Amino acid sequence: MTGTPAADDTGRTVDAPDTGGPAAIAKPAAKPVVPVVLLALAAAGLWASSRMTWVTVHSADGLTEPRTDELNGGVWFGALTPLALVLVASIAAVFAVKGVLRQLLGVVISVVAAAAAVPGFALAVGAGKTADRAGALAELPVRAVVSSAEAHLGPAILSIVAASLALAAGILLTRRTGERTEVSDRYDNPVFRKADASAAVSKQNTETGTAAPLSDRVLWDALDAGTDPTDTPGAGHGPAGENK
DSSP states (O other): OOOOEEEOTTSOEEEOOOOSSGGGOOOOOOOOHHHHHHHHHHHHHHHHHHHSEEEEEEEEOSSSOOEEEEEEHHHHSTTHHHHHHHHHHHHHHHHHOOHHHHHHHHHHHHHHHHHHHHHHHHHHHTOSOHHHHHHHHTTOOTTOEEEEEEEOHHHHHHHHHHHHHHHHHHHHHHSOOHHHHHHHHHHHOHHHHHHHHHHHHHHHHTSOSOSOOOOHHHHHHHHHTTOOTTOOTTSSSSGGGSOO
16 A cells, blocks of 8 residues: 655655554654653752751850851751752753653652652651751750741742652653554544555455454545445456356
8 A cells, every 4th residue: 555645844745654554653752841841840949949948046055145047958958959950860861761761760750759858848747856956957056055946838848849740750751651642643643544444444345254344434534545445356347246
């Protein structure tokens, strides 16, 4: 079966490739745009959160004026900025790998997202000894006593949201949708669909009635492709098709 004429991007008419079977498909998989956008937003969110004040600690040592220290996300959770850089690097990796390697990358991103969400979640729910940790991170003198430690939920929630976006990107990357997309694109493309219908009708016309009946959609597509579904071998074609 010859290729069906089709128009290319420049408007010229060219012959479509032979579509005699599934092996004739050579369409590239769709680009992972959504996971990349989610990773970019997640990296920006973690970076912004690392620059914001997470905890304000007030202390006094009895000898000098009371002291106030503001601890940003990078101090409160030292890995926050490196994790944001990991997400940035993973954007390039998404385009560099495919198949199983891309799925493994999705798993790694999901683990990174879970790790990034832990400190923000702990601070938001008040888990752990915030005052003691704040005093240690502020590097207070031994004689100093922490009078209060004020947690700022905004940056912590931002880190949780960013981690959730990264987790969603990781889950999307672990899904293998290339094959299903390829089959769907072939069915939705009228050139491929008509070619398949024409081949199915031609195959049925050469068989002896043992094939299952074709759907109306396939018959109409075959007619559009120029194949007559009623054109059976030896029927109305020369002496061999005459009734005796």
